[in-house]
Amino acid sequence: xxxxxxxxxxxxxxxxxxxxxxxxxxxxxxxxxxxxxxxxxxxxxxxxxxxxxxxxxxxxxxxxxxxxxxxxxxxxxxxxxxxxxxxxxxxxxxxxxxxxxxxxxxxxxxxxxxxxxxxxxxxxxxxxxxxxxxxxxxxxxxxxxxxxxxxxxxxxxxxxxxxxxxxxxxxxxxxxxxxxxxxxxxxxxxxxxxxxxxxxxxxxxxxxxxxxxxxxxxxxxxxxxxxxxxxxxxx
Amino acid sequence: xxxxxxxxxxxxxxxxxxxxxxxxxxxxxxxxxxxxxxxxxxxxxxxxxxxxxxxxxxxxxxxxxxxxxxxxxxxxxxxxxxxxxxxxxxxxxxxxxxxxxxxxxxxxxxxxxxxxxxxxxxxxxxxxxxxxxxxxxxxxxxxxxxxxxxxxxxxxxxxxxxxxxxxxxxxxxxxxxxxxxxxxxxxxxxxxxxxxxxxxxxxxxxxxxxxxxxxxxxxxxxxxxxxxxxxxxxx
Numbered sequence: 001x002x003x004x005x006x007x008x009x010x011x012x013x014x015x016x017x018x019x020x021x022x023x024x025x026x027x028x029x030x031x032x033x034x035x036x037x038x039x040x041x042x043x044x045x046x047x048x049x050x051x052x053x054x055x056x057x058x059x060x061x062x063x064x065x066x067x068x069x070x071x072x073x074x075x076x077x078x079x080x081x082x083x084x085x086x087x088x089x090x091x092x093x094x095x096x097x098x099x100x101x102x103x104x105x106x107x108x109x110x111x112x113x114x115x116x117x118x119x120x121x122x123x124x125x126x127x128x129x130x131x132x133x134x135x136x137x138x139x140x141x142x143x144x145x146x147x148x149x150x151x152x153x154x155x156x157x158x159x160x161x162x163x164x165x166x167x168x169x170x171x172x173x174x175x176x177x178x179x180x181x182x183x184x185x186x187x188x189x190x191x192x193x194x195x196x197x198x199x200x201x202x203x204x205x206x207x208x209x210x211x212x213x214x215x216x217x218x219x220x221x222x223x224x225x226x227x228x229x230x231x232x233x234x235x
Numbered sequence: 236x237x238x239x240x241x242x243x244x245x246x247x248x249x250x251x252x253x254x255x256x257x258x259x260x261x262x263x264x265x266x267x268x269x270x271x272x273x274x275x276x277x278x279x280x281x282x283x284x285x286x287x288x289x290x291x292x293x294x295x296x297x298x299x300x301x302x303x304x305x306x307x308x309x310x311x312x313x314x315x316x317x318x319x320x321x322x323x324x325x326x327x328x329x330x331x332x333x334x335x336x337x338x339x340x341x342x343x344x345x346x347x348x349x350x351x352x353x354x355x356x357x358x359x360x361x362x363x364x365x366x367x368x369x370x371x372x373x374x375x376x377x378x379x380x381x382x383x384x385x386x387x388x389x390x391x392x393x394x395x396x397x398x399x400x401x402x403x404x405x406x407x408x409x410x411x412x413x414x415x416x417x418x419x420x421x422x423x424x425x426x427x428x429x430x431x432x433x434x435x436x437x438x439x440x441x442x443x444x445x446x447x448x449x450x451x452x453x454x455x456x457x458x459x460x461x462x463x464x465x466x467x468x469x470x
Contacts, residue, residue, distance in 0.1 A: 133376075138371075171244075180279055
């Protein structure tokens with residue numbers, strides 16, 4: 001049975017890394033001694049080791065050890081034998097490139113579908129959808145494909161931002177960008193605001209946190225969903 | 236001799252489409268009766284016909300006719316015989332996909348290098364650099380390549396935005412994203428604010444408009460350049 005937390009962001013303003021999620025994570029990973037961390041998204045180009053050390057510091061607060069997947073010779077083996085998995089944020093193009101090039105996209109999807117507890121934040125959440133095509137990130141590397149894990153039947157836009165009505169900036173708003181996505185694609189998109197996360201248990205998907213989320217469907221007016229909404233039928 | 240205008244945006248707040256550029260365009264295209272328009276970026280999924288009609292309305296104010304490249308059976312012929320070319324904004328992934336799939340990227344680069352007057356705005360400016368990898372757009376389609384025209388020897392970030400120091404949003408700032416680009420790439424990036432444009436005459440590149448632009452080089456502190464700066468040595 002799938003057991004997934006999909007968070008918009010790792011960090012809230014003026015808080016420590018993962019701080020707001022720690023109570024949830026203690027419960028989510030309660031059967032795990034060690035979390036396998038996937039550091040490939042490398043925010044700001046940080047090294048795999050440094051990123052893993054940062055994650056280890058956060059998980060130490062709930063008495064979990066962390067091991068980076070880059071420390072394993074056989075990364076497929078590492079995924080298949082993980083007690084729990086966390087994929088951190090950073091650049092989604094870099095993350096997806098690495099997962100495809102190392103042949104890990106399918107294996108990661110399989111172990112999540114088979115019940116290994118998974119946490120994603122930001123880029124690590126983006127990959128839970130069908131494709132990475134609603135990321136906010138810059139295409140700083142060219143991935144072999146935009147296909148992602150497909151452990152939920154829609155796409156995500158993490159760090160969802162409402163339009164700034166006082167802005168004179170003429171670049172597209174997030175909503176405009178997602179509407180453009182729907183000029184070419186039929187997959188629904190969930191705009192997940194910072195502080196929200198999805199809790200996936202089997203086929204049941206619930207919106208968690210205190211905020212609404214915004215649902216975009218092709219040729220339909222976007223819809224606001226309240227916290228605790230059931231998203232299981234969104235596809 | 237190259238003769239190119241590369242604008243951050245087509246439109247300033249509270250102005251008509253291309254309004255602030257019209258005096259410049261009258262001069263830039265003074266030898267042209269008809270401008271060939273490349274509508275492929277389709278902002279918001281607008282049709283090629285509707286986008287071309289919008290552009291024709293703007294150019295009518297300086298007595299220029301506009302013909303969309305999609306109206307030609309032989310698009311390569313259209314490029315080679317154009318008196319002047321304008322590529323409008325929208326989604327850079329869609330634009331670059333179309334140019335590659337129709338085999339037009341090389342031809343467009345050649346005719347610009349041979350002196351056909353060219354105007355780009357936003358996505359149409361982005362493609363003047365070496366790659367589209369510093370676009371702000373969503374990857375709503377998968378292009379065959381991120382390579383672009385290379386008519387200037389660096390990359391652009393149009394609609395460049397300074398960090399909002401009052402924001403609690405934890406998504407990356409534009410500067411952070413460009414720094415991430417430089418974790419994997421050596422090409423310099425010019426952050427071009429709305430209202431700025433580059434004037435390219437042969438190998439001479441000049442920053443125009445009233446604003447500074449921000450130059451990002453790998454492993455260097457970003458630098459502000461004043462209007463009228465000579466960018467010819469940036470590579």
